[in-house]
Every structure is written in C-alpha cells, then in structure tokens.
Amino acid sequence: MTGPHAAPYHTPTVFPRILLAAAATLVALIGPAWGVAVVAAAAGIGLVRSGAHATARTTGWMVLGLVAATIVFQAAILVPFVGLGWLEALGVGAAFSARLGTVLLVTSLLAVALPPRAWLASLARFPRLGLLFTLVFRQVPDMAAEAERVRRAQRARGLLIGRLVPALATVVPVMSRTLERADRMGRVLLLAGWGRPRREPLVRPRFHVVDIVWMGLAVALLAGLFLF
Amino acid sequence: MEAEAPDGTASAGVLSGAPAVRAERLSFGPSGGSGPVPIDRLSFTVEPGETLLVAGPSGTGKSMLLSLVAGLGSTYSDPQVGGHLVVAWPEGVDPGPLPRPRPGRVGFLQQEPGDGLLGVDLLSALALPLELLGLGRDETADRVGHALETSGLMEMAEREVSTLSVGERKRAALAGIEALDPPLVLLDEPLADLDPPGVRHLLDDLARIHTARTVLVAEHRIGPLRALADRELHLVPSAARPPPRIWTPAIARGPGGAEPAVVANSLSIDRGGRRLIDDATFRLGPGVWGLLGRNGAGKSTLLSVLAGLVAPTSGAVTVAGRPVWSRGLRVSRRETHEVGLRRTLQVCFQEPREAFFAASVKEELTAPIERLGLLLGHRARSKVENGLEQAGLTHLAEVSPQRLSGGEARRVQTLGALLVSPSVLFLDEPTHGLDPVARDALRANIAAFGRAGGVVIVATHEPAFLPAGAEWIHLPGDGRVMVGDAARPGEPGPAKDGYVVPDPLAPETTALPEVRP
Numbered sequence: 001m002t003g004p005h006a007a008p009y010h011t012p013t014v015f016p017r018i019l020l021a022a023a024a025t026l027v028a029l030i031g032p033a034w035g036v037a038v039v040a041a042a043a044g045i046g047l048v049r050s051g052a053h054a055t056a057r058t059t060g061w062m063v064l065g066l067v068a069a070t071i072v073f074q075a076a077i078l079v080p081f082v083g084l085g086w087l088e089a090l091g092v093g094a095a096f097s098a099r100l101g102t103v104l105l106v107t108s109l110l111a112v113a114l115p116p117r118a119w120l121a122s123l124a125r126f127p128r129l130g131l132l133f134t135l136v137f138r139q140v141p142d143m144a145a146e147a148e149r150v151r152r153a154q155r156a157r158g159l160l161i162g163r164l165v166p167a168l169a170t171v172v173p174v175m176s177r178t179l180e181r182a183d184r185m186g187r188v189l190l191l192a193g194w195g196r197p198r199r200e201p202l203v204r205p206r207f208h209v210v211d212i213v214w215m216g217l218a219v220a221l222l223a224g225l226f227l228f
Numbered sequence: 229m230e231a232e233a234p235d236g237t238a239s240a241g242v243l244s245g246a247p248a249v250r251a252e253r254l255s256f257g258p259s260g261g262s263g264p265v266p267i268d269r270l271s272f273t274v275e276p277g278e279t280l281l282v283a284g285p286s287g288t289g290k291s292m293l294l295s296l297v298a299g300l301g302s303t304y305s306d307p308q309v310g311g312h313l314v315v316a317w318p319e320g321v322d323p324g325p326l327p328r329p330r331p332g333r334v335g336f337l338q339q340e341p342g343d344g345l346l347g348v349d350l351l352s353a354l355a356l357p358l359e360l361l362g363l364g365r366d367e368t369a370d371r372v373g374h375a376l377e378t379s380g381l382m383e384m385a386e387r388e389v390s391t392l393s394v395g396e397r398k399r400a401a402l403a404g405i406e407a408l409d410p411p412l413v414l415l416d417e418p419l420a421d422l423d424p425p426g427v428r429h430l431l432d433d434l435a436r437i438h439t440a441r442t443v444l445v446a447e448h449r450i451g452p453l454r455a456l457a458d459r460e461l462h463l464v465p466s467a468a469r470p471p472p473r474i475w476t477p478a479i480a481r482g483p484g485g486a487e488p489a490v491v492a493n494s495l496s497i498d499r500g501g502r503r504l505i506d507d508a509t510f511r512l513g514p515g516v517w518g519l520l521g522r523n524g525a526g527k528s529t530l531l532s533v534l535a536g537l538v539a540p541t542s543g544a545v546t547v548a549g550r551p552v553w554s555r556g557l558r559v560s561r562r563e564t565h566e567v568g569l570r571r572t573l574q575v576c577f578q579e580p581r582e583a584f585f586a587a588s589v590k591e592e593l594t595a596p597i598e599r600l601g602l603l604l605g606h607r608a609r610s611k612v613e614n615g616l617e618q619a620g621l622t623h624l625a626e627v628s629p630q631r632l633s634g635g636e637a638r639r640v641q642t643l644g645a646l647l648v649s650p651s652v653l654f655l656d657e658p659t660h661g662l663d664p665v666a667r668d669a670l671r672a673n674i675a676a677f678g679r680a681g682g683v684v685i686v687a688t689h690e691p692a693f694l695p696a697g698a699e700w701i702h703l704p705g706d707g708r709v710m711v712g713d714a715a716r717p718g719e720p721g722p723a724k725d726g727y728v729v730p731d732p733l734a735p736e737t738t739a740l741p742e743v744r745p
C-alpha cells in the first residue's frame with residue numbers, strides 16, 4: 001500500500017533535464033536557424049501540454065514582449081548608427097529575439113518540469129543546504145501573500161492616503177511578521193532537534209527510464225551542434 | 229517512573245512514555261517587563277496520559293505556558309523565572325527550573341500551524357521531523373503514510389503547503405504530530421478559524437491523538453473540548469483590568485441623506501481560476517448581518533470586493549450611496565473619493581497585526597484619524613485616549629502594536645475602526661482569540677452599531693456569537709449569495725455546511741470561574 005517505494009515518495013531527478021535544457025539553450029544561442037526553430041517548437045509544445053497554463057501564458061506574453069522590445073531596440077540602434085536598411089535591421093532583430101525567446105521557453109519548461117520538491121530532494125544530500133533552501137522555498141509564497149494582505153488591510157484603514165508614508169507603513173508589518181515567522185520556524189527546528197548531521201530523506205530523486213531519453217537527446221543536440 | 233492508567237482503559241505499557249507535568253508556583257515573564265508578569269505563581273498537576281484544558285482571558289500567558297512545557301523557555305531572552313515547571317519524563321527530569329527541548333518527544337501545534345510544516349510539499353514537511361530524529365526511510369514512510377491515511381489527507385500529500393487553507397494546515401500539522409507519535413502533545417487554539425465541518429474533523433483527530441498521551445490544550449472555545457479533557461485550568465489575569473464599556477456610535481448618513489446600505493448589482497468574482505460569486509444582486513440595509521460559508525467559500529474575498537479593495541470580475545457595488553465599482557471597474561481614482569469611502573466604511577481583517585505599523589498603540593489609532601482628516605493633533609490624540617479608556621485598553625496605550633497578544637490586537641483593531649466613526653463596518657472572523665468577556669463586549673458593540681442605523685457584516689463560523697435579531701448571508705460555495713431567510717442557520721442551505729440551531733459547537737459565553745484545582 002504505502003512504503004518507501006510508493007509514488008509520492010519520489011521526485012524526478014533533476015540532472016538529466018538540466019543537461020537537456022543546457023544543450024537546448026546552447027542550440028538556441030549558437031545553433032543554426034532550423035535548430036533554433038525545432039527547439040522553440042519543442043519547448044513551446046512541451047509548455048502548452050504541461051498543464052501549467054498560468055506559467056505557459058505568462059511565458060507567452062514575456063516572449064512576445066521580448067521579441068517586440070528587441071526588434072524595436074535593434075532597429076533603433078542599427079538603422080541610424082550602423083547604417084543598415086529597415087528590412088535588414090528587422091531581420092537581425094528578429095533573429096536575435098528568436099534566440100532569446102527560445103532560451104526563455106526552455107527555461108520556463110525546465111521550471112515547470114521540475115517542481116521545487118524535485119530541486120529540494122536533489123539538494124537533500126547536503127543536509128544544511130537542503131534545510132536552508134527548504135525554508136526559503138517555504139517562506140517566499142507565504143511572504144508574498146502576506147505583503148498583499150498587509151497593503152489591503154492598511155488601505156482599508158485609510159493609511160495609504162498620501163505619498164511617502166504608505167510605503168514605510170507597509171514595510172513595518174511585513175518585516176516584523178517575517179521575523180516572527182522566522183522565530184517560530186526556529187522554535188519548530190529546535191523542537192525537532194535540527195542539529196543532527198545525517199538524515200535519510202523520505203522524498204528522493206529517482207532515475208527514470210525517460211531520463212535516459214533526455215540525456216540521449218542532450219548528447220545528440222550537443223554532438224549535432226559541434227559536428228555540423 | 230511507572231505510570232498508572234487513570235481510567236483503566238489504556239494499559240500502563242502504552243502510557244509508560246507519557247510524562248506528568250507539574251508547575252509549582254511558576255512565574256515567568258519576558259525581560260525588562262515592568263508590569264505584572266504574564267504567568268504569576270501558577271501551580272497545577274497533570275498526571276501521565278491526562279488531557280488538560282487551559283482556558284482564560286487573552287494575555288494570561290496560555291501560549292507562553294505551552295511553550296515552556298515544550299522546553300522552549302530558553303528562546304525567551306533573559307526572562308524573569310520563579311518557581312518550577314517539571315515535565316517528569318520516564319527517562320528523567322531536566323535540571324533547572326524549566327524543562328529543555330526533547331526532540332521527538334513533544335508534538336506542538338502552534339497558533340500558526342503552517343510555520344510548523346517545514347517543507348515545500350506536505351509529504352516532505354511531515355517527514356522532516358522524523359528525518360531529523362534519524363529514523364530510517366522505511367520507518368519514516370510507514371509513519372507518515374499511516375498518519376496521512378488515518379487523517380484522510382493522503383490525496384493532498386504532494387500539495388504545496390503554501391496552497392493549503394487554514395483548516396487544511398491545522399489538520400496537516402496534527403497528522404505530523406501523529407506521525408511523530410510523541411508522548412506529550414501541546415495544542416494552542418486548535419479550533420480557531422475552522423468552519424463547523426473542519427471543527428468536527430479536528431475533534432475526531434484530537435480524540436484519536438489524546439489517547440495514551442499527556443495533552444495540554446489552550447482554547448477559548450472550551451465547550452466542544454470539555455468531553456476530551458480530564459482537568460481544566462482557568463487562568464486569571466494577574467492584575468484586575470477595567471471591563472470594557474459599550475460604544476454608542478453616531479451613524480452618519482451618506483451623500484444626499486441616504487441611509488447606509490451595501491448594494492451589489494450583477495456582481496461576479498473570480499479567484500484562482502474559480503468563480504466564487506456568480507451574477508449576484510443583493511442589498512444589505514442597516515442592521516447586523518452574519519456572513520456564513522465554509523473555509524474557501526469566498527467570505528473574505530467578497531468583503532474585500534465590497535470594500536473596494538479587490539476588483540470584481542464584473543458588476544457594480546455601492547456603499548452608503550457611494551459608487552465603488554461599476555461594470556467591474558473602479559468608479560474613481562481620486563484621493564477625495566478614497567478618503568470619503570474609508571471614512572464611511574471600515575474593515576477589520578482576520579489578522580489585525582498585519583495592518584499595524586506604528587511604534588505604540590496610541591499612535592496606531594491616531595494615524596487613520598489624522599490621515600482621513602477627521603481630527604488633527606491633540607484633538608485626535610484625546611479622542612484616542614477617550615476611546616482607549618472606554619474600551620478598557622488604557623494599559624496598552626504605549627505598547628508596541630506588534631507585541632500585543634492575539635485578543636488584545638483584535639480589540640485594538642476594532643477600536644481603531646470604531647474611532648473613525650464609519651457607518652458601515654465589516655468584521656472578518658472577529659472572535660478569533662477573544663476571551664468570553666471581550667466577546668460579550670464586542671457582541672454588545674455590534675448590536676449597538678446595528679441599532680444606531682449602521683450596517684455591520686460579520687463573517688464568522690460561530691453564528692451563536694451574533695446578537696439576537698441579526699440577519700444572514702450564506703455563501704453555499706456554488707457562486708450564489710443567499711440573503712435573508714434562506715441564509716438563516718438551521719435552514720437547509722446553511723445546515724448543509726454545518727450551521728445548525730442550536731449550535732453544538734457554541735463556546736462558553738459566560739465569564740469563567742476562577743482557578744479550579
């Protein structure tokens with residue numbers, strides 16, 4: 001039924017996917033145009049099919065924004081200062097932004113494919129560091145939600161009227177409560193006896209058959225890049 | 229020491245790990261405190277395997293007492309300590325007046341249960357304490373898996389802790405205690421903020437956990453817990469404090485002499501990809517309104533939208549004649565509009581300290597009065613001083629608002645809202661952390677506000693808290709907003725969510741007796 005071999009006790013291992021993402025990034029940056037197109041298409045499809053719709057949407061907008069900004073920026077420099085024609089400048093800008101956009105897609109896909117628990121499970125072989133990152137990953141979403149609630153509550157009281165004071169007013173409770181939370185987490189760790197040097201993590205990274213595929217793909221991409 | 233089963237149902241073998249807890253004239257206060265210490269010459273005994281219910285007004289040191297029993301006395305810098313607190317572990321008693329932390333021997337549910345869940349996902353969070361104890365992987369998996377299954381939380385094992393609701397965090401933290409299997413369990417306000425089904429789940433979990441363990445529970449809602457307790461300890465404040473008096477508000481009319489009302493027209497609200505409110509139209513006139521609905525039904529979000537703090541998806545909202553939203557858009561971004569709205573409408577959110585920024589309670593209360601241009605300088609200050617006296621809070625005037633206890637912070641927050649003299653008041657879970665005396669005072673204030681012609685909306689899981697004659701709003705969780713008779717506790721809709729009459733989970737409302745041996 002349960003036991004250390006049940007599904008939730010494992011996360012994907014991070015290294016094959018990081019390797020693949022690195023190889024894909026390299027192709028996106030220095031590979032041929034068709035290679036960039038293939039990587040972009042693969043990453044895009046992967047992102048859309050991952051089910052992380054919010055991330056996919058955000059990444060989509062970021063890529064569009066990046067492409068637009070890069071093209072405008074390149075044109076603004078290349079046309080007056082380098083003396084390129086408008087069409088040529090647009091071409092250079094498009095090529096450059098396509099590469100950057102592809103890197104963004106690959107990075108997003110990696111973030112979606114490897115949830116925080118996978119990174120932490122891989123870090124757990126370094127006990128102190130693993131614990132530190134666990135606390136960081138744990139705090140950040142709570143802090144963000146709290147900052148939002150603080151602003152809302154202060155606005156409701158009528159404190160955010162005027163200019164300078166409001167920013168300061170918001171910082172005080174967020175800081176004070178973050179310190180309190182750190183204090184409570186410290187007490188929890190003290191109760192748990194955190195000083196133990198060695199621990200056997202329950203959630204572990206596991207090498208899966210598909211990881212061989214990822215690594216093979218990464219090697220193929222790198223080989224292709226350097227051979228052709 | 230060999231423990232004896234108190235009622236003969238649990239075997240001495242199971243109980244052998246459970247410690248007795250004894251306090252002998254224990255005094256404890258933070259460093260530099262000039263006033264009375266929170267814990268003052270306290271004596272009590274809990275035998276191994278017994279459950280002690282700790283009750284008492286806010287600020288009497290209930291949380292502090294649990295921390296000391298847990299062995300966390302050393303985390304207070306340079307405190308004043310008197311007498312002894314002994315946790316009689318079978319393996320021996322710690323030297324010194326206070327016990328020391330014993331990893332794996334104490335399960336502690338703190339007031340913010342999320343902070344005890346140290347892991348990004350629930351499974352790793354529950355496993356971490358066991359890993360730190362040096363348990364092997366098989367044993368950790370067995371215990372965590374078993375705890376998740378008995379508490380019915382298995383399907384959320386991989387959920388991220390930050391996405392869990394208050395109720396889910398509480399139950400998860402209790403599952404963590406079950407996995408740790410400690411002989412001593414300390415629970416600090418386990419029932420706070422839970423909806424009726426959540427309270428029932430938690431009581432089931434508690435009934436399972438308290439068997440064969442020594443348990444100390446601090447709680448204001450002692451009614452539902454009395455069946456589990458072997459003993460009760462009622463703490464009394466070390467200094468007599470003036471009782472709060474009833475506020476008599478003067479409710480101003482809106483623009484054009486309109487009587488205060490909260491009106492929503494075709495209001496729709498989406499949150500996290502889910503439709504919370506779907507095309508709702510309602511009018512809430514003068515009086516007291518109880519807002520019912522399960523955790524996550526959207527009570528707090530609805531209040532934020534009605535208060536002009538969070539944008540709805542579509543629809544219009546008008547508060548006391550002032551348009552706030554129209555077709556889902558803010559009606560005005562002008563500062564005068566904002567000032568007018570905040571003078572008319574005050575909101576007390578769930579966690580009062582999140583809104584506090586000043587160095588003292590007095591400054592904290594003066595700031596909105598000045599910022600909203602109601603009164604300035606010494607006039608504002610004297611209004612605050614009068615208010616503090618009337619609310620029985622003068623002793624807190626110079627205290628830092630971040631250092632207030634939960635109940636004190638709640639009373640300061642409510643006073644702050646009333647000092648602005650609004651005609652519309654929203655209170656989100658206002659009973660959290662309040663002792664019976666403060667509850668009664670708040671109920672009387674709410675009733676007076678409604679009688680004077682103001683609109684009060686109180687989001688609560690305790691319908692019995694509301695004054696007689698209150699009207700009701702119910703969020704069944706399917707996008708509708710039920711207003712009026714269909715929303716009354718005991719009617720089919722609210723009853724389905726556990727709001728029945730009489731409320732079986734209603735807390736004690738009368739003042740508590742003095743210390744009972």
